[in-house]
Amino acid sequence: MSSQQKTKLTVPQEQDDQVLDLALRPSTFQEYIGQKNVKENLAILIGAANKRKEPLEHILIHGPSGLGKTTLAYLIAKESGAGIRITSGAALEKAGDIGSILTGMSDGDFLFIDEVHRLNKTVEETLYPAMENYNLDIIIGKGTSAKTLQVNLPRFTLIAATTRISLLSNPFRSRFGAHYKLDFYTKEEMEKILRRSAKLLKITVDNDAVSKIAAASRFTPRIANRLLKRVRDYAQVQSASGQATLTGSFATKALDLLGIDELGLDTTDRKILTLIHKNFAGGPVGLKSIAAAIAEEEDTIEDVYEPYLMQIGFLARTSRGRMLTDLAAKHLGLQKATPQESLI
Numbered sequence: 001m002s003s004q005q006k007t008k009l010t011v012p013q014e015q016d017d018q019v020l021d022l023a024l025r026p027s028t029f030q031e032y033i034g035q036k037n038v039k040e041n042l043a044i045l046i047g048a049a050n051k052r053k054e055p056l057e058h059i060l061i062h063g064p065s066g067l068g069k070t071t072l073a074y075l076i077a078k079e080s081g082a083g084i085r086i087t088s089g090a091a092l093e094k095a096g097d098i099g100s101i102l103t104g105m106s107d108g109d110f111l112f113i114d115e116v117h118r119l120n121k122t123v124e125e126t127l128y129p130a131m132e133n134y135n136l137d138i139i140i141g142k143g144t145s146a147k148t149l150q151v152n153l154p155r156f157t158l159i160a161a162t163t164r165i166s167l168l169s170n171p172f173r174s175r176f177g178a179h180y181k182l183d184f185y186t187k188e189e190m191e192k193i194l195r196r197s198a199k200l201l202k203i204t205v206d207n208d209a210v211s212k213i214a215a216a217s218r219f220t221p222r223i224a225n226r227l228l229k230r231v232r233d234y235a236q237v238q239s240a241s242g243q244a245t246l247t248g249s250f251a252t253k254a255l256d257l258l259g260i261d262e263l264g265l266d267t268t269d270r271k272i273l274t275l276i277h278k279n280f281a282g283g284p285v286g287l288k289s290i291a292a293a294i295a296e297e298e299d300t301i302e303d304v305y306e307p308y309l310m311q312i313g314f315l316a317r318t319s320r321g322r323m324l325t326d327l328a329a330k331h332l333g334l335q336k337a338t339p340q341e342s343l344i
Contacts, residue, residue: 024197034189038180056157057177062165064307066222067182069161073112084110089118095126107154116160117167131175184219208248216264218308276324277334284321
């Protein structure tokens with residue numbers, strides 16, 4: 001897009017997508033749409049802790065990416081009137097990294113670790129006494145002359161988020177007092193989120209466009225907001241004035257250009273499903289075989305593509321491997337294949 005076209009956007013030119021994503025993030029639990037059960041439980045947890053004037057128990061939030069785990073961490077800290085430090089599991093490479101963060105916090109503060117399943121084992125074990133007793137054990141020296149120095153820590157609350165809770169060790173998982181799982185949103189909730197986002201972005205959008213974008217959003221707010229911005233871009237480029245109302249027609253054409261169909265399936269989704277049908281007679285087939293055939297990482301398939309395909313009933317994951325369902329074959333216009341037990 002040229003610099004002249006950029007000036008036609010309805011938001012300030014200097015606001016890129018990352019800034020817009022922060023602007024779209026809910027600032028209160030009332031603005032946070034969906035996840036009703038999780039919000040109700042968190043409200044009780046926070047309210048009880050505030051009455052006792054104690055820090056919250058450590059919280060573990062898990063679920064597919066893009067559902068609002070980071071947003072919930074911000075809201076928990078805000079509702080508690082405390083500060084929050086943000087980091088990720090991959091960024092904490094050694095025990096000293098987590099130690100420097102914890103010693104710089106105050107009583108009641110929150111530490112949010114995203115993708116906590118990627119924590120180094122040494123860092124994870126350093127967190128055990130910190131989470132239980134608010135102590136940090138530092139080893140000075142080596143061999144027989146080594147000594148352990150115990151440092152007292154502020155009474156902090158750890159909020160950990162992960163897309164793969166099965167990768168967390170039992171000792172680590174058991175140290176969290178509250179566990180919450182985020183589920184995919186409903187189409188009605190996605191439409192509410194899109195209307196709120198459109199209002200914040202000063203975008204005029206009709207009901208047909210909202211419905212089409214919501215249907216293609218994979219029931220995930222992050223994807224819905226991204227698609228809304230891409231449809232906005234398409235409409236502004238196609239419109240002579242650059243201030244077009246987002247209609248259902250604009251949404252359909254923009255999604256087609258992105259290779260996304262009416263159910264939110266992209267090129268890779270269709271490639272996976274078609275591969276299982278044509279190369280493996282509908283399955284069962286192992287994850288390694290699928291990854292090798294489409295030149296994609298196993299973790300990417302398992303974390304990014306499979307959850308939604310299973311959610312809408314297009315893919316079945318069994319002990320023998322992945323299998324294509326009749327719904328998927330019908331959606332892709334494929335003839336039902338006869339499963340071959342030898343292909344695993």
